[in-house]
Amino acid sequence: MLKTNNVNQQAAEVGSKQPPPSEIVLIADDNPVSQLLLSRYFLNLGIHTDLARDGARAVSLAKMGGYSLIVMDLYMPKMDGLTATRTIRAREQKLGGPAVPILIVSVSDDSELGAECLQAGATAYLQKPISFAALQAAITRWGLLSPVAGDSHVQTTSAP
Template sequence: MNDTQTAKSRGQQPPPVRILIAEDSESNQMLLSLYLTDSGYALDFAANGREAVSLFKAGSYSLVLMDIFMPILDGLDATREIRDFERDRGLSPVPIAAVSANAFTEDRERSLQAGCTNFLAKPIRKIPLLKFIADTLGD
């Protein structure tokens, strides 16, 4: 029984689904925050790949939206570090969606090779984003 099922069986509110959004653009962070304001998801934002890895290691996330091109540590290297962390601890892999304006086949392939489970092309629109999240999380 997972946390949501346990909470429901006790008549409690289940904990919110947590999403880590690794995005260095403040305007994109604000846009994604607006898109997801009334969604019921708990959002954490990382402004670079190193911060995303640190937040992931310290938290518990159901989904990561990982911008590919970020300062300090890019999204693909951050994804590799997250996958190493999960593997070293015997954790089930959390879905990681690569997010990029570069939507060429080779970008998608590089993302999958790094350990991403899916790919979202920018610009991101609200309805497709909500559908993507619901499909990914099985809502």
């Protein structure tokens, strides 16, 4: 069983890759396989994760603050990713705080969906299955990961 956001356990597992405790990613996805893959990906980078199985829980956790990035599935129970993103952005505007990057992910191949996600307040949109090179490029762009010298998979262009 994968445990997330346990600083001592993760520090032992990732050794010197340990990020500052403030770097925590919220993964909002109702699919346990997606949660596991994303959690392990971030853990391998030394980044801690919290999990939400629906959009309403993601909004609740986001209200508590402390996240460096939110990875949000588009289609979830109780509240979809677009509504959750709009709700998070409205609260950020009301409080006047910084906007946490929100990366919306979806299996949909609708060409207009990316624009709709950005209009809802998402920072970027990626189509599932997620290319970990694209995910790495996105989190590098947001300052959660330093670019790897000579890594041809790290892209610096904006996500669609």
